[in-house]
Amino acid sequence: MRNIILFAAVLLLTNSVVHAQKKKDLLEEIDKLRLELKTTKGELTDARKREKVSESKAKSMEIQVKDLKETNASLLTNMSSFTELSNKKASNLQTSQEIIKEKDKQLNAINDAITSNDSINLAVFSMFKNAIGGDNIKISNGTIFIVVPNTTLFGENDKNYIVDSKAKPMLAKIATTLNANPTLKITVEGNSNALKLDGKKLLDNWDLSARQAASVIRVLQNEYEVDPKKMEALGKSEYATEGIETVTRIIIDPRFDEFYGLVKNNMKNGASK
Numbered sequence: 001m002r003n004i005i006l007f008a009a010v011l012l013l014t015n016s017v018v019h020a021q022k023k024k025d026l027l028e029e030i031d032k033l034r035l036e037l038k039t040t041k042g043e044l045t046d047a048r049k050r051e052k053v054s055e056s057k058a059k060s061m062e063i064q065v066k067d068l069k070e071t072n073a074s075l076l077t078n079m080s081s082f083t084e085l086s087n088k089k090a091s092n093l094q095t096s097q098e099i100i101k102e103k104d105k106q107l108n109a110i111n112d113a114i115t116s117n118d119s120i121n122l123a124v125f126s127m128f129k130n131a132i133g134g135d136n137i138k139i140s141n142g143t144i145f146i147v148v149p150n151t152t153l154f155g156e157n158d159k160n161y162i163v164d165s166k167a168k169p170m171l172a173k174i175a176t177t178l179n180a181n182p183t184l185k186i187t188v189e190g191n192s193n194a195l196k197l198d199g200k201k202l203l204d205n206w207d208l209s210a211r212q213a214a215s216v217i218r219v220l221q222n223e224y225e226v227d228p229k230k231m232e233a234l235g236k237s238e239y240a241t242e243g244i245e246t247v248t249r250i251i252i253d254p255r256f257d258e259f260y261g262l263v264k265n266n267m268k269n270g271a272s273k
Contacts (some may be wrong), residue, residue, distance in 0.1 A: 004070040102154030124184065124253060131177045132170055146174065146250040150192065152210060153248055158194040158203060163219045171216070174250065175224030185230045189249040193238040199232040212248060 124143050128137050137146050147177040153167045163171070178184055190213030192205045202208050213233040220226040238246070 033049055058165075088273045097221055125180075127181070128174070128177055128252065129172045136170075144252040145189075146252065148248050148250065150212070150246045153216065158192070158246070159197065159208065161202075161208060161215050163215050168219065168223070173195045173225055175220050175226050178220070178226050178230065179224070185232075187232045187234055187254070189234045189236055189240065189247050189251060189253040190214075190216075191236045191238070191240050191248060193246045205237040206235055207236075209237050216248065216250070 021228065042220070044268065045080065107239070121159060123138050125137065128146065132146065139145075148170070150158070152170075153163055155164045155166075176188075178186065190209035192209040192212060194202070194205060194208055197204060197208070202211075213235055216235050217228070217231045220231065221228045
């Protein structure tokens with residue numbers, strides 16, 4: 001009986017020891033699992049933090065990519081506009097160069113015409129200078145004219161408008177030169193400053209200067225057979241005198257129509273080259 005009790009006690013003690021050891025092992029396993037869980041939670045928290053940081057970086061990069069795309073599109077648009085503008089400028093520059101080139105041709109044509117016209121005027125000037133002599137013939141601003149005092153043409157009476165016989169030899173020389181050169185034309189410009197006009201036979205100095213100019217033309221036409229289509233009469237009254245004495249001016253061949261025709265032809269020829 002005693003042995004049975006002892007065996008039971010030993011058995012009970014053994015079970016208690018085993019149970020205690022299992023409990024200890026279980027507690028250690030629980031602590032180990034708790035530690036692993038804690039570690040895992042820490043790692044999970046860190047992973048979530050890193051995920052948030054990564055998401056933030058990804059969003060930032062998306063924004064940067066979007067900005068870069070917009071900037072690139074803007075650059076492409078600006079480049080296209082710049083290319084178009086450059087092409088327009090190049091086209092405008094070429095057009096401007098062509099216009100300048102054309103203007104240069106026109107200026108050269110005008111200069112050539114002026115040179116040619118000046119040469120013609122110089123030849124005409126020499127022709128009349130040799131014909132009538134003296135200092136009566138002048139050239140100014142491309143215009144040739146003969147200045148004759150009214151006392152030479154019409155005598156000492158300042159109201160006279162009939163050509164004096166003393167002036168006819170000079171008019172004959174002018175007529176000879178005109179007849180020898182069919183292209184030449186003249187304008188006779190009368191200038192008068194007579195006083196005490198009675199207003200009956202002569203109305204005023206406009207009337208007198210016009211009659212004096214017409215009188216010179218009639219002599220050239222009727223006595224020396226100068227074509228009347230080559231002559232014009234112009235009255236200037238007292239408003240175009242030279243110096244103290246009144247004078248009549250015979251303006252030779254202004255040739256404005258021919259000059260402009262010469263310019264036009266030179267410009268046309270220059271453009272065709």
